Amino acid sequence: MALKLVESDVDSRVRVNEEEIEEFYHANKNDYLGSPGKVEVRAIFLKLNEGATAGEITDLKRKALKIMGELREGVSFELLVVQYNDEYLRNDGGRLGEFERGALIPQLDKKVFSMDVGETSEPIWLTEGVYILKVTNKTNDIYKPMGEVSEEIRAYLSEEKREALLHAWIKTLWERASIKIQ
Numbered sequence: 623m624a625l626k627l628v629e630s631d632v633d634s635r636v637r638v639n640e641e642e643i644e645e646f647y648h649a650n651k652n653d654y655l656g657s658p659g660k661v662e663v664r665a666i667f668l669k670l671n672e673g674a675t676a677g678e679i680t681d682l683k684r685k686a687l688k689i690m691g692e693l694r695e696g697v698s699f700e701l702l703v704v705q706y707n708d709e710y711l712r713n714d715g716g717r718l719g720e721f722e723r724g725a726l727i728p729q730l731d732k733k734v735f736s737m738d739v740g741e742t743s744e745p746i747w748l749t750e751g752v753y754i755l756k757v758t759n760k761t762n763d764i765y766k767p768m769g770e771v772s773e774e775i776r777a778y779l780s781e782e783k784r785e786a787l788l789h790a791w792i793k794t795l796w797e798r799a800s801i802k803i804q
Contacts, residue, residue, distance in 0.1 A: 632787045638779045646775050647768045654766040658723045661734045662759035664699065664716040666706050670751040686745040686752045693742055699756050718755070723763065730755065 647654065666689060668682055689702055703716035711718070723735055733743055734757055743755040 632791050633784060635787055636780050636784045638776050638783065642779055643772050643775045644768065646779060647771065651765055654771050656764045656766045659735065659763040660720055660722050660761045661757055662720045663718040663734050664703065664756045664758055665711060665718040666703055666716060666754040667711055668706065668752040682752060689754060690745065699742060
């Protein structure tokens with residue numbers, strides 16, 4: 623009997639329209655990520671030795687600025703990779719790898735995912751050294767289509783609305799009830 627009363631007074635008033643579903647989908651799009659974006663990166667890495675002196679740090683800064691000047695003058699990134707990189711990056715043309723969003727050190731991750739394909743970064747200073755990055759390939763995040771998740775969203779929003787209506791209905795009943803203690 624109580625369930626029928628709740629169904630007639632609460633459940634029958636729960637409605638979710640397409641605009642609400644679409645608005646929720648766009649506001650919470652990251653919850654419906656199908657596959658994260660990836661980026662392929664090449665790097666020129668200038669290692670900073672532990673306990674480096676001020677002179678060594680200055681030399682490294684000059685070297686990084688020299689490389690940036692050469693890049694601006696049109697020297698190819700690949701040639702500079704061979705000229706300046708350590709052996710392990712030099713052998714593969716400076717290929718650092720292909721990474722999903724969030725897989726790199728936060729400073730590098732933020733930078734490479736804000737860059738376009740073919741773009742070269744300014745020097746990025748970290749405690750272990752300096753990176754100059756070039757994005758060679760990039761794919762964007764792929765989200766599940768709204769049509770695929772609309773029923774899931776509808777169910778979630780319906781339950782949310784039902785809970786709010788049920789609480790309001792119970793509050794109204796409580797306020798209308800007259801209780802006498804004798």
